[in-house]
Amino acid sequence: MDRNTLIGLVLIFGILAGSFYLMKPSEQELKQEQKLQDSLKNVRTGVEPLSDSLKSNTTAVIDSAALLSKPFGNARLGQEQIVTLENEFIIAKISSKGGRVKSVELKNETNYDGTPLMIFEGENNKFGFAFKANGENVNTNDLNFTPLSGNVSVQDEDTKAVGFRLSYSENQYIEYTYSIKGKDYNLGLDVKTVGIQNLMDVKTSSLVLNWETTLLQKEFNAKSEREKSTIFFKNAAGSVDHLSETGDDKEELDEKLNWVAFKQHFFSTVLSSKQPLSNAKLAVNFGTQDHVVKHYTATADVEFSSQKDNNYNFSFFFGPNKYKVLKAQGDDFQKIINMGWGPMGWINKFITVPIFDFLDGFSLSYGIIILILTIFLKGILFPLTFKSYQSMAKMRVLKPQIDEIKEKVGEDNPMLLQQETMKLYKQAGVNPLGGCLPLLLQMPFTLAFFFFFPNLFELRGESFLWVKDLSTYDTPITFAPIFGISHISLMCVLMTLTTLLTTWYNNATSGAANNQMKYIGYIMPLVFFFVLNSFPAGLNYYYFLAAVLTFLTQVIIRQFVDDDKILAKIENNKKNPKETTKKKSSFQQKMEDMMRQQQANQQNKNK
Numbered sequence: 001m002d003r004n005t006l007i008g009l010v011l012i013f014g015i016l017a018g019s020f021y022l023m024k025p026s027e028q029e030l031k032q033e034q035k036l037q038d039s040l041k042n043v044r045t046g047v048e049p050l051s052d053s054l055k056s057n058t059t060a061v062i063d064s065a066a067l068l069s070k071p072f073g074n075a076r077l078g079q080e081q082i083v084t085l086e087n088e089f090i091i092a093k094i095s096s097k098g099g100r101v102k103s104v105e106l107k108n109e110t111n112y113d114g115t116p117l118m119i120f121e122g123e124n125n126k127f128g129f130a131f132k133a134n135g136e137n138v139n140t141n142d143l144n145f146t147p148l149s150g151n152v153s154v155q156d157e158d159t160k161a162v163g164f165r166l167s168y169s170e171n172q173y174i175e176y177t178y179s180i181k182g183k184d185y186n187l188g189l190d191v192k193t194v195g196i197q198n199l200m201d202v203k204t205s206s207l208v209l210n211w212e213t214t215l216l217q218k219e220f221n222a223k224s225e226r227e228k229s230t231i232f233f234k235n236a237a238g239s240v241d242h243l244s245e246t247g248d249d250k251e252e253l254d255e256k257l258n259w260v261a262f263k264q265h266f267f268s269t270v271l272s273s274k275q276p277l278s279n280a281k282l283a284v285n286f287g288t289q290d291h292v293v294k295h296y297t298a299t300a301d302v303e304f305s306s307q308k309d310n311n312y313n314f315s316f317f318f319g320p321n322k323y324k325v326l327k328a329q330g331d332d333f334q335k336i337i338n339m340g341w342g343p344m345g346w347i348n349k350f351i352t353v354p355i356f357d358f359l360d361g362f363s364l365s366y367g368i369i370i371l372i373l374t375i376f377l378k379g380i381l382f383p384l385t386f387k388s389y390q391s392m393a394k395m396r397v398l399k400p401q402i403d404e405i406k407e408k409v410g411e412d413n414p415m416l417l418q419q420e421t422m423k424l425y426k427q428a429g430v431n432p433l434g435g436c437l438p439l440l441l442q443m444p445f446t447l448a449f450f451f452f453f454p455n456l457f458e459l460r461g462e463s464f465l466w467v468k469d470l471s472t473y474d475t476p477i478t479f480a481p482i483f484g485i486s487h488i489s490l491m492c493v494l495m496t497l498t499t500l501l502t503t504w505y506n507n508a509t510s511g512a513a514n515n516q517m518k519y520i521g522y523i524m525p526l527v528f529f530f531v532l533n534s535f536p537a538g539l540n541y542y543y544f545l546a547a548v549l550t551f552l553t554q555v556i557i558r559q560f561v562d563d564d565k566i567l568a569k570i571e572n573n574k575k576n577p578k579e580t581t582k583k584k585s586s587f588q589q590k591m592e593d594m595m596r597q598q599q600a601n602q603q604n605k606n607k
Contacts, residue, residue: 070136072168075143083162084151085180085187090318092180092187099145099164099176100127101187104318106267110461112220112469119267119318124214129191129207131304133168133199140166140174141210156182171195185319186329191312197305206278206301211271215264215293219460221472221534225265226293228455231282232261232268232336240335243284250283262296263321263336266457266471270317270333275302322457323353340451347448360458367464370538374545378553381442385550389557396509398424446546453539467491470538485533491540492533498547499525505551509558 070076081096088107095102101120109117128141148163159181166174172195179188197204219225232242235255242263243249256276262269277300285295304310317333319325326333339348355376359369378385405420453459459470467474477488503521532540 072143075166078144081147083147085178086153087180087182087184089185094178096145096147098128098141111218117218119269121216126212128210130210131200131207154180154182158182185317187316189314193310202306204304204306207304209300209302211298213262214295217291217293219265228265229263229294230284231296232263234258234332236276240332243282248285253280260298261336266321266460268321268336272315274313320457324357337455338451340448343444344448344451347444348452352452365464366459366462366470370542371545374542378549384441385553386557449542453542454536459538467537471536473534474537489533489540491537492529495540495544495547496525496529498544502547502551
């Protein structure tokens with residue numbers, strides 16, 4: 001091969017290589033050609049070519065097919081529909097997703113920031129029945145029901161209902177029927193299962209009812225709202241109990257339940273069942289996010305007959321924690337409100353609430369109602385106050401003689417000092433605890449309001465003077481947090497100053513000015529200031545009024561108490577020991593017996 005031939009072959013190879021490189025199709029051109037070949041192949045096999053959008057949904061189609069193959073397959077797909085039930089008090093929205101109550105708005109109430117108040121809100125709620133059908137797990141909360149009617153609105157005594165059906169077949173379905181009537185906080189819920197028993201194991205004896213919600217903040221004081229929110233329940237024996245209000249809690253109950261209440265500080269949702277709820281499991285968890293109060297979960301079993309169709313009757317109460325409203329519902333709903341234990345609860349239920357409701361009927365400002373209530377109760381307790389002041393006056397008159405005994409006996413012999421002091425009390429006809437006992441009798445009334453006002457719904461959103469909301473603390477002074485305190489309640493300051501003034505007056509007029517115990521009287525109001533600074537202004541307002549009236553009462557009584565007359569009466573008692581003996585109280589007798597026993601024990605030790 002000569003040189004010219006070789007050069008020619010190289011040039012030809014170079015031209016061919018360059019042509020292949022320059023004429024190589026782009027990646028886009030390759031994709032278009034592949035789509036063309038796929039389309040031609042589909043045409044030849046009788047399959048229409050897929051568009052790009054359909055190709056992207058191939059996986060969804062496969063998933064949908066898998067869902068359709070499951071029990072209630074059609075109900076696992078579809079779009080959510082909302083049906084509204086409305087009356088004068090509530091607007092309830094029922095979702096086809098789960099056939100559950102999606103939200104409930106109380107028409108006459110708002111949140112602390114003025115937005116509409118929703119007891120239930122959106123996807124934070126779950127309600128449904130769990131069971132196995134054809135070996136597959138089914139939870140009605142996740143399935144789409146078919147609404148059987150549209151929105152309804154009722155007034156006065158009218159009653160209307162809407163239905164939702166979850167169909168397996170024409171003769172096998174679960175149907176929810178919600179009913180509402182005018183001027184009511186309740187939604188009735190009738191559940192009917194038809195033919196479902198044929199899909200389930202013959203050994204199935206119950207359905208699992210699952211109810212969950214997340215409470216969102218509705219009050220200005222979120223901390224207080226969390227500490228007054230929890231799950232309440234009533235068992236078939238008639239006892240009402242609750243989970244912890246101050247921390248996470250859960251409980252598994254052996255007894256059957258009549259109702260379960262998801263309580264939030266001033267509002268509650270109560271689920272009542274005509275069929276007892278068994279094997280209930282309740283749980284409360286504090287919210288970790290801002291504006292979340294707590295998470296509630298309740299599960300329970302309801303009886304299911306595998307031999308016939310089943311019917312269940314439930315009722316939802318969506319309303320305020322207003323004592324007379326809850327009591328009107330019956331079935332001990334009012335026990336959701338914490339009125340205090342023992343005597344304090346009795347005082348609030350049988351005295352405070354009736355008086356408050358009576359005054360509330362006059363449409364007065366709640367600040368005025370609290371003032372009248374305070375004056376009324378102080379008037380009732382005046383005899384005890386007067387008796388207490390008389391006893392303190394007697395102790396004040398006897399103080400010089402007690403000081404003489406101390407000087408004569410000395411403080412080295414406390415037993416003899418106590419004996420001589422009690423002897424003086426006996427001769428004078430004075431009960432050393434006469435001033436304390438009346439005060440102790442008044443204490444339950446004072447503590448009763450510690451429960452009454454923080455749980456009093458009527459004060460919610462009500463203003464008085466500078467206080468915008470009597471159900472929470474007033475904040476005329478706010479600042480960066482110092483030791484957890486970020487505000488000063490003016491009402492609490494007034495209460496504290498008035499209490500200190502009353503303490504000073506007591507010390508000045510009772511002869512205890514040199515007693516070290518007097519300092520406790522000054523310390524306690526300051527301690528209570530830090531305790532009550534974040535409590536409702538309505539409570540601090542009551543304590544302020546009570547302190548003012550106590551001070552004025554003591555000033556007035558002091559004008560009518562004559563120390564000279566008291567001293568003359570005491571001296572007369574000393575001269576007539578027989579009369580004094582007749583008047584000796586059982587307490588004095590016990591004190592004397594105790595001192596004699598202590599003295600005998602001391603003598604035995606000395607031997």
